[in-house]
Amino acid sequence: MNNPICFSQYFVNKQNVRSFNNVLNSKYLRSENDTAFLKNIFEDEKLVSELSTEVKEILFEIRENVTSCSKQDFKNYLVIKDVEHSLRTIHKADVLTSCSNALVKVIPSKFFGNNHNNKIFSKCTKLIIYSMRNQFLYLGNVIVKSWDFSRFPWNTIIDTLSPKILCHILHWIFKIILSAIISLNFYVTTCKFDNDENKLHFFLKNHWQRFYDIRISNMIISKIISRFEPYCIGKKTKTKYNLQERLKLKMLKREISKLHLVLKCNDDYRPIVRYKNESITTSEKYKIKERLHFLHILTGKSYAKIERHFSVLYTMWIKKNQPKLYFVKTDLSNAFGSISKEKLLKILCERHVEFQKKEKSLYKKKKFAQQYKEIVAELRKPLLIRSGSTIYEWKEGLVQGYKYSPALSELYYSYLDEIYFSEHLKKEDHDLKLFIRVVDDYLYITDSLEDAHLFLKALSNYRNVNFIKTFVNFQHPTIKFRQEITFLGYSYNTANMEVSRANTVFTGDMCYKISFSAAIGDLGKFLENRIGQSGIQINGHIFNFYHNNEELIWHHIFVTLCLSANKFCTILALYCDEKQMSQYLAIYKNRVTVKLCNSIIETLKRNRPSDFIFKYCINHFRYLSFKALLLCAQKTSKCNILVPYVNVELARSNCINGKWRDHSSRICKSGKSKMQAIREICKRADLKIIMKKFNDLPPGVQCFNHKKFYQ
Secondary structure, three states, rough: OOOOOOOOOOOOOOOOOOOHHHHHOHHHOOOOOHHHHHHHHOHHHHHHHHOHHHHHHHHHHHHHHHHHHHHHHOHHOOOOOOOOOOOEEEEEHHHHHHHHHHHHHHOOOOOOHHHHHHHHHHHHHHHHHHOOOOEOOHHHHHOOOOOOOOOOOHHOOOOOOHHHHHHHHHHHHHHHHHHHHHHOOOOOOOOOOOOOOEEEEEEEEHHHHHHHHHHHHHHOOOOOOOOOOHHHHOOHHHHOHHHHHHHHHHHHHHOOOOOEEEEEEOEEEEEEEEEEEEOOOHHHHHHHHHHHHHHHHHOHHHHHHHHHHHHHHHHHHHHHHOOOOOOEEEEEEOOOOOOOOOHHHHHHHHHHHHHHOOOOOHHHHHHHHHHHHHHHHHHHHOOOOEEEEEEEEEEOOOOEOOOOOOHHHHHHHHHHHHHOHHHHOOOOOOEEEEEEEEEEEEEEEEEHHHHHHHHHHHHHOOOOHHHHHOOOOOOOOOOEEEEEEEEEEOOOOOOOOEEEOOHHOOOEEHHOOOOHHHHOOOOOHHHHHHOOOOOOOOOOOOOOOOOHHHHHHHHHHHHHHHHHHHHHHHHHHHHHHHHHHHHHHHHHHHHHHHHHHHHHHHHHHOOOOOOOOOOOHHHHHHHHHHHHHHHHHHHHHHHHHHHHHHHHHHHHHHHOOOHHHHOOOEEOOOOEEEEOOOOHHHOOHHHHHHHHHHHHOOEEEOOHHHHHHHH
């Protein structure tokens, strides 16, 4: 019970919870099974033996209340009126009120002992309902430190055991009762409405089921899926099977992955299969890895990143006196579902034959021949998915979430690209061309307007081109114009070839972009992993003096440090007591002010022309790191306590506007000066003008607001 717990896993994506018996076996609610009921809560006979008579009586009363209140699946406690038939997100405040109404009836007031404990319980309920996907909560820290154990019934238990007993009871209430109230009345899931990828949305269960059934019906009519009869036998037919055969059929059904629908904008949706990783054995994982490696070799595509290709293009562009470049950015809709399985098998066969002809090693030939047979057998098997208790076969292409879909898709589209874009893939030494496709996203750059139009014409060979997301930087009668082209998290200025982070990386609510795992048990290490270089990408694509000027580089540095500072303040605001926040400043200094800044400096040194001198003082980086932290701490109300401490650090490192003698050009990890500063560098007039622009957070950056979060 001392470990962080993810309560959202018990009610997120739980579409098939039909009754309370799906959550808790009814045998535990029978009055003659007192011991079984208590063991279900505590999972430890020693703790059960230490329970006082008063606590047992309260727990048995909770059992009786649960039995009576769950008869209508807690629907009579909802405050949401089921009037609208359209699918809409339910406000979390209404969900909280509904759950609180039910919990008040289930849990007697004497369980808490006083109003103070009741408020702590209500706070915990609110935290769980407003939590994010896969967010872990430290139940011990939230409750045990604040709970008043001096009141009845907690004063009837041994002092050393009362916190442990309380944690077990509350864990059971939240895991079983609260999750049942939510999952029986609401469907909770993530959506693709915006960049808040970990935000949970609540929908009324019957509204979601209606939406889901209509979409499944449409997929059947469109022949995307079809019922797989061997698993779809009716109740009458089932009676002909013996018990062992029926159990076997039931187990086979459970092994088939569920089909989920992920909501997108404009009432669109994305079907996706979610596999359970824990159900795959180590040997199966090894086989999957081997097959994926085999498919990658058949694809024949290198692992070269976009940074390298763009750098080569930029060098050639400079040599040719910077001619106008024409950009085309697009993607394919339903890339996996549009794949023809028959054509895919032919491509697989053709590529395998080519490999066998070229390969000289008999060992590899034999090994890859076996891999080929296994992949073909896998593709010829029906691709089964489960919707409720009904099993369907996926008929059209591949489904998103299937373990081989990305690799097979890469093989398929790489082959077709060579046919459709053969002229665009050919590149002479003097050509200014860049063709990149990552999964279903395309970027094509050329110095010929005619070539750009020919690319668009060749692109029409694909029937599933998404023209809504297609952009060009030249006038076209049907396609949207855009000067800034965004691709794979980067933004390209098509006029001067400058590269920036796409604003989707740092705009929006930062709390929904952080992955909150069980590692929050050690908050220090969790902060180190999330705010350092492992959590924030540093590469030569944006920190590059070849295609970015110095002012833009300083802007990138500031944005990167704001990203780190915002993560730091968000994590502290969610998990740390205000009085303890200052002790984590040392982690920020080490991971951001020193290590992250050093990494940026090293990257800049590697990516600059030989005749260019980057004039800086280490304090410029240090100053910006604390400036970013100051701005985030000021706008994160729970972190306002950090402002005085940050101001002290800011004054020490402000060599542009501060006292010059207090600064140095090199600082060690402990913060001590290693090298005296150079006045001409520290007091640069041009840099002073640039630094004045960093008095506010970048546009779109939102700091954690607990009032807004819990609205």
